[in-house]
Amino acid sequence: MKQSYLIIGFLVGVGLLLFSGCETFFTSPPEQGETFDQPLDGLTRDQQLAFARGDEAFEKRFSFAEGLGPLFNQPACESCHPSDGKSHPRTNLTRFGLNTGTSFDPLLESGGPQLQNRSLPGVPAEVIPAHANAISVRSGPVVFGMGLIESIPDSAILARADPSDSDNDGISGRANFVFAADYITEEPGPYNGKYLGRFGRKAGVAFLTQQVVTAYQQDIGITTEYLPVENPHPQAGILGDDVADPEVSAATVNDVVFYLRTLAPPKRGEQTPYVQRGEQLFGQIGCASCHIPVMRTGTHPTISALSNVDVPLYSDLLLHDMGDELADNFVEGEANGREWRTTPLWGLRLYEQQLGGTAYYLHDGRTSDLREAIRAHGGETAGARDGFLELSESDKEALIAFLRSL
Amino acid sequence: MGYWSIDVDIIPSLHYSKTPRVKLNVVLLLMLFIFTSQSLGQEETDTLPPPRPFIRGGVYDKPFVTRLFGKTALGGYMEAVWKLEREQGVTEEVTFEARRFNIFLHSALNERTRVFAELEFEHGTEEIAMEFAALDFEIHPMLIFRGGIILSPLGKFNLTHDSPLNELTDRPLVSTQIIPTALSEAGIGFYGAFYPSEQSRITYEVYGVNGFNDGIVLSDGEGTRIREGRGDVGEDNNPAPSFVGRVAYSPNLNVELGASFHTGPYNRYKVDEFTIDERRNLTIVAFDWELTTKHVDLLGEYAFASINVVPSLRELFAERQQGVYGQVNYRFGHGWFTTLPHSHFTAIARYEFVDFDADLKGDGHQRLSLGVNFRPVQDTVFKLDYYYNWMWSRVDVLERGAGVNFSVASYF
Numbered sequence: 001m002k003q004s005y006l007i008i009g010f011l012v013g014v015g016l017l018l019f020s021g022c023e024t025f026f027t028s029p030p031e032q033g034e035t036f037d038q039p040l041d042g043l044t045r046d047q048q049l050a051f052a053r054g055d056e057a058f059e060k061r062f063s064f065a066e067g068l069g070p071l072f073n074q075p076a077c078e079s080c081h082p083s084d085g086k087s088h089p090r091t092n093l094t095r096f097g098l099n100t101g102t103s104f105d106p107l108l109e110s111g112g113p114q115l116q117n118r119s120l121p122g123v124p125a126e127v128i129p130a131h132a133n134a135i136s137v138r139s140g141p142v143v144f145g146m147g148l149i150e151s152i153p154d155s156a157i158l159a160r161a162d163p164s165d166s167d168n169d170g171i172s173g174r175a176n177f178v179f180a181a182d183y184i185t186e187e188p189g190p191y192n193g194k195y196l197g198r199f200g201r202k203a204g205v206a207f208l209t210q211q212v213v214t215a216y217q218q219d220i221g222i223t224t225e226y227l228p229v230e231n232p233h234p235q236a237g238i239l240g241d242d243v244a245d246p247e248v249s250a251a252t253v254n255d256v257v258f259y260l261r262t263l264a265p266p267k268r269g270e271q272t273p274y275v276q277r278g279e280q281l282f283g284q285i286g287c288a289s290c291h292i293p294v295m296r297t298g299t300h301p302t303i304s305a306l307s308n309v310d311v312p313l314y315s316d317l318l319l320h321d322m323g324d325e326l327a328d329n330f331v332e333g334e335a336n337g338r339e340w341r342t343t344p345l346w347g348l349r350l351y352e353q354q355l356g357g358t359a360y361y362l363h364d365g366r367t368s369d370l371r372e373a374i375r376a377h378g379g380e381t382a383g384a385r386d387g388f389l390e391l392s393e394s395d396k397e398a399l400i401a402f403l404r405s406l
Numbered sequence: 407m408g409y410w411s412i413d414v415d416i417i418p419s420l421h422y423s424k425t426p427r428v429k430l431n432v433v434l435l436l437m438l439f440i441f442t443s444q445s446l447g448q449e450e451t452d453t454l455p456p457p458r459p460f461i462r463g464g465v466y467d468k469p470f471v472t473r474l475f476g477k478t479a480l481g482g483y484m485e486a487v488w489k490l491e492r493e494q495g496v497t498e499e500v501t502f503e504a505r506r507f508n509i510f511l512h513s514a515l516n517e518r519t520r521v522f523a524e525l526e527f528e529h530g531t532e533e534i535a536m537e538f539a540a541l542d543f544e545i546h547p548m549l550i551f552r553g554g555i556i557l558s559p560l561g562k563f564n565l566t567h568d569s570p571l572n573e574l575t576d577r578p579l580v581s582t583q584i585i586p587t588a589l590s591e592a593g594i595g596f597y598g599a600f601y602p603s604e605q606s607r608i609t610y611e612v613y614g615v616n617g618f619n620d621g622i623v624l625s626d627g628e629g630t631r632i633r634e635g636r637g638d639v640g641e642d643n644n645p646a647p648s649f650v651g652r653v654a655y656s657p658n659l660n661v662e663l664g665a666s667f668h669t670g671p672y673n674r675y676k677v678d679e680f681t682i683d684e685r686r687n688l689t690i691v692a693f694d695w696e697l698t699t700k701h702v703d704l705l706g707e708y709a710f711a712s713i714n715v716v717p718s719l720r721e722l723f724a725e726r727q728q729g730v731y732g733q734v735n736y737r738f739g740h741g742w743f744t745t746l747p748h749s750h751f752t753a754i755a756r757y758e759f760v761d762f763d764a765d766l767k768g769d770g771h772q773r774l775s776l777g778v779n780f781r782p783v784q785d786t787v788f789k790l791d792y793y794y795n796w797m798w799s800r801v802d803v804l805e806r807g808a809g810v811n812f813s814v815a816s817y818f
Contacts, residue, residue, distance in 0.1 A: 007742075026492045026495075027495050030494065063625050064623075076627060082799060118719060119719075121683065353803075355801050355802075
């Protein structure tokens with residue numbers, strides 16, 4: 001009997017130890033605002049459920065039996081946006097086309113404009129045709145805060161546009177006006193039939209649903225009820241796979257769209273005096289002319305969490321000439337081969353954590369050094385770049401510390 | 407008409423008088439009784455042909471009923487689990503699980519011929535599979551033929567994976583992800599044992615089997631997952647067999663060291679005479695070790711897999727995977743309970759790691775498990791174990807998870 005008491009005592013002790021140190025022994029959740037995958041505050045119960053469904057669909061990795069391919073880049077949304085953040089250069093996408101200087105051909109007949117470098121076994125992957133001269137390598141951007149970006153009124157964005165640099169500050173941001181896909185709306189847009197683009201590296205897409213549907217089709221090779229046609233493979237004369245289309249329902253697409261729409265940006269890091277000094281310098285040398293610290297949403301019809309709130313994205317969502325070093329010669333909507341949409345800087349402090357300890361900056365993840373990323377700025381942003389290079393070493397450090405606090 | 411329905415009154419030659427008729431009837435009935443009794447009795451003697459079964463080869467004419475009575479045995483094991491699992495602080499699972507109910511059947515047809523089968527029910531009736539169904543014919547102790555659905559001798563764990571045998575509730579990661587236990591395949595081959603000395607023994611098993619299929623890359627978007635390509639026992643998907651084998655050396659009763667392999671094409675590269683794709687091979691090499699003393703066991707397994715991947719899927723689907731586990735079992739408390747003289751406890755610690763893509767930093771899974779078991783009798787075990795997971799994504803982001811299992815498993 002003595003042993004029985006010992007055993008019972010041991011088990012009770014182990015149980016108490018485990019449950020008293022629950023978070024130690026059973027892992028703890030990340031702090032609020034310290035990751036990219038948390039929902040906005042204030043969602044209703046139904047909205048939280050839709051968020052959870054969208055989260056699951058976003059993580060879903062498709063197999064060939066489920067319709068992956070015949071051409072694709074990655075098997076899941078999350079592959080290019082790990083933890084809802086920026087992609088690893090290993091999963092970069094490549095777009096190609098023919099830029100004659102006066103016109104741009106996306107080379108649809110040769111499999112353009114996106115290179116799908118993966119394929120169903122037995123199907124050759126695409127290659128970049130020899131006559132393509134506009135080759136744009138891009139990493140997947142962060143995907144949080146897209147509902148906030150979507151909810152900023154056109155007028156707020158267009159108010160900052162200065163295509164002819166009428167104020168002579170050297171910055172001439174302009175909007176990218178783009179057509180909507182037929183499955184989004186057949187209503188002509190307000191700008192000569194076009195809409196204001198705000199998603200993608202060159203703001204080439206105006207609607208979040210279109211962004212998601214296109215990613216399903218182009219990046220994963222998955223057809224949806226919105227776009228039930230496979231991305232063809234003209235280089236091999238293949239039109240589709242053996243899985244019946246559509247491979248994903250409209251409801252699932254809507255869940256993913258809702259998930260992206262309601263993903264919250266992370267909170268700012270600690271704002272020490274040193275960081276605040278860096279923020280001042282950021283404004284003084286002209287970085288904040290394009291990387292606008294805060295914009296504000298209008299009234300959202302269904303999601304109150306998106307209505308009339310500040311959006312600390314550090315972007316004007318406009319196109320800017322970024323100079324030769326970053327030029328890709330690739331035209332997208334009204335964006336030319338030297339223009340890129342100002343990349344939002346929010347969440348920059350978590351890039352390393354979200355990519356296993358190494359951050360990859362710029363549109364193609366070419367550098368892990370923020371100074372190098374700033375040095376690559378040219379064109380309209382050359383003035384701000386030079387301003388940074390002329391700072392003292394301690395001021396540069398302060399500015400970098402500010403960036404690492406975002 | 408049968409004998410019993412003969413009416414003697416219809417036989418005119420026997421109608422003499424009333425009284426004699428009655429007497430005659432009695433005599434005739436007596437004769438008929440004797441005749442029929444003799445006729446029936448004759449069927450039970452050895453001089454007549456054997457009884458004719460209702461249907462020759464039918465359900466009551468099976469050898470296990472007619473000839474092997476007492477030589478066919480039925481058994482099995484069951485396992486039930488309660489588990490709690492959390493990942494990154496979020497409770498993923500709190501559930502009871504009727505994990506397995508396996509039925510064994512063994513029949514010794516004669517001294518040299520045996521049939522063994524194992525029918526597995528997983529998660530109730532969610533998955534039902536014939537895990538083993540093979541005939542053994544002993545030509546010599548060093549050369550025994552085996553054919554049917556065999557348990558592939560790839561690593562030791564795959565051969566000894568019954569829940570009541572294992573001290574922890576969950577199987578080792580390497581033995582489920584790199585060696586996809588339970589790996590059973592249709593095939594034929596030989597096994598046997600040699601005894602170099604009085605104490606030592608060398609055993610071998612080698613079989614030709616159907617092998618794996620394209621599911622390795624087609625079934626799971628996660629990447630290369632060998633488990634998803636476990637072959638169909640009905641038909642090979644390509645014209646070339648795979649081969650699997652294991653050699654084990656045991657210098658004495660307490661030690662065994664094993665080396666095993668599985669190699670062959672996994673993809674469907676030929677249809678009839680038409681070559682439709684390049685042949686792609688999967689090769690798995692495994693090493694296992696086991697040291698057993700009165701109180702302590704040291705055991706483990708290492709496996710390495712090389713997978714030919716179609717060029718357009720390289721970097722996304724791993725071409726090399728590997729994994730290892732090491733485990734210590736310590737038995738104590740024998741006879742602590744006087745009413746259970748054969749009972750004892752076991753304390754267990756296991757470390758394991760699986761690298762799902764050996765060419766990539768990331769895409770790995772590491773686990774540490776600690777457990778305490780109680781065996782009231784040797785074939786029944788109550789297990790309580792705790793584990794902590796470290797999981798790296800393909801971009802090398804670490805996620806942590808942990809859990810507790812309480813399970814019971816027993817042979818019957």
